[in-house]
Amino acid sequence: MPANTESKMIQKVDESITAPAGFFADGLHTSVKRRRKDLGVIFCEHPAAAAAVYTTNAVQAAPLFVTKEAIQTNGTLQAFIVNSGNANACTGEQGQRDAYTMQAAAAEKLGLSVEDVGVASTGVIGETMPMDKILPGIELLNPERSTEKAHAFNEAILTTDKIQKHTCYEAVIDGAVVKLAGVAKGSGMIKPNMATMLAFLTTDAVIDEAALHDALKEVTDQTYNRITVDGDTSTNDMVAVMASGAAHNNKLTPNHPEWSVFTGMLKAVSEDLSKRIAQDGEGATKLIEVQVEGAQDDEEAGKAAKAVVGSDLVKTMAYGNDANWGRVICALGYSGAALTVESVDISIGSINVLKQGQPQPFSEEEATTYLKNETVVIHVHLHQGPGSGKAWGCDLTYDYVRINAGYRT
Known part of the structure; x- marks a missing residue:
C-alpha cells in the first residue's frame, strides 16, 4: 500500500x-x-x-x-x-x-x-x-x-x-x-x-x-x-x-x-x-512479486508486471533457483508495454542483473540463495514515464501437474 x-x-x-x-x-x-x-x-x-x-x-x-x-x-x-x-x-x-x-x-x-x-x-x-x-x-x-x-x-x-x-x-x-x-x-x-x-x-x-x-x-x-x-x-x-x-x-x-x-x-x-x-497456487513453493516502475502509465506497468509473473519460464526459473534474468526481459518484450531495451533495469531482490540494457556482474551463489526464499521480488524499471504497478504469481512445479492430473480422482 x-x-x-x-x-x-x-x-x-x-x-x-x-x-x-x-x-x-x-x-x-x-x-x-x-x-x-x-x-x-x-x-x-x-x-x-x-x-x-x-x-x-x-x-x-x-x-x-x-x-x-x-x-x-x-x-x-x-x-x-x-x-x-x-x-x-x-x-x-x-x-x-x-x-x-x-x-x-x-x-x-x-x-x-x-x-x-x-x-x-x-x-x-x-x-x-x-x-x-x-x-x-x-x-x-x-x-x-x-x-x-x-x-x-x-x-x-x-x-x-x-x-x-x-x-x-x-x-x-x-x-x-x-x-x-x-x-x-x-x-x-x-x-x-x-x-x-x-x-x-x-x-x-x-x-x-x-x-x-x-x-x-x-x-x-x-x-x-x-x-x-x-x-x-x-x-x-x-x-x-x-x-x-x-x-x-x-x-x-x-x-x-x-x-x-x-x-x-x-x-x-x-x-x-x-x-x-498466488502464494497458495497448486504445487507452489514460493510467491513471486513483480514490481514495475518507470512505465508510460500505471496500466502499462501492470501489463508488464503481469507478463513477467505469468511467464512459465520465469516461474520455472524461480522454482529452480536459477537467476536466468533473460526470461524476465523476454516477457517484458512481449508484454505489449512500451519499452526501449537500452533503458531497462532489472533486479532480483537487491541483486542488480541488468542496468540500462547492459548485463551486470553478480554472484550466482548469492542469487541462488535469494531465490530460495518463500517470497521472490523482481524489480523492473523501464524509464519510460511515471507509471508503476505490481503483479503476483507463484513458481511452477512438478506437483502442479500431479494435482491437476488427478483432480477428479
Missing part, C-alpha cells in the same frame, strides 16, 4: 469476515467433498449494499447468472450461499434450476426474499449438483457472529487450497470505526480478468451502491487482475462485497472527504487476498 496519509490511518486487525457489524457466517460438511466442509453461508441482518465482478470466461456457471440477477434487482443482498466440490458449470437447464433452488432454500432458511440471496459454486465442471446433499445441508446452517463460524465458512469454500485466506482492516471515518474484511479461495485456474476466484468482502460502512461497484471494479483491476497461477480463467468465480451500513458513518461517495480511506482499506484487503491466492 502506498505510504500516504490514508494508509497510515488504516490498521490491519486480526479479525474475520464477521468482524464488520451486522454479519454472520457458518460452514459445514455435506459429503459433496470427502472430508472438508463444502457448504457455507454469509448472512447480513439488514439489506446490504452489494456489488460484484465476475469471470470473463465466455462459459459461465449457473450461479453467476443468479447472483447477477439478484444484485441487479435492487442493488442489495443479505446473504450468499456457497458450495465447493461442484461448480454447477456446463450443466444446462438443470444446473440453472439447481442454482435457483439453492437460492430459494437459503432464502427460506434465513427468512429472506429470494432476490436477497446470492449463489456461488466452485469445483468440478460438468457434473450436476448433488441437491440431495446440498438442500439438507442448507437446513443445518446456523450463521453466527464468531471467529469459529467465520473460519468454518472459509474452509467450506476451498477446493485444492492448502490454506485459508482471510484478512481484515479498520479505520476511523466520520468518527466511527469502519471495518472491512475478506475471505477468498483460489489455487488453480487463476489468471483473472475481472475475477477468477471466489472472494467475499464484508464492511459495515454506509456507502452509495454505485460508488461501491465502481470502487470494487477499480481495485479488482489493481489486485485480483494482477495475479496468475496457471494462465487458466475459470468458469465460475467472482469477487463480491456487501456493506451493512452498521458503522453509521456519513454515506461514502467519491466526494466524501475520507473516500480514499475506504478505498485504501478495500485495496489493502484485496491485495492481501490476491497475494495469498
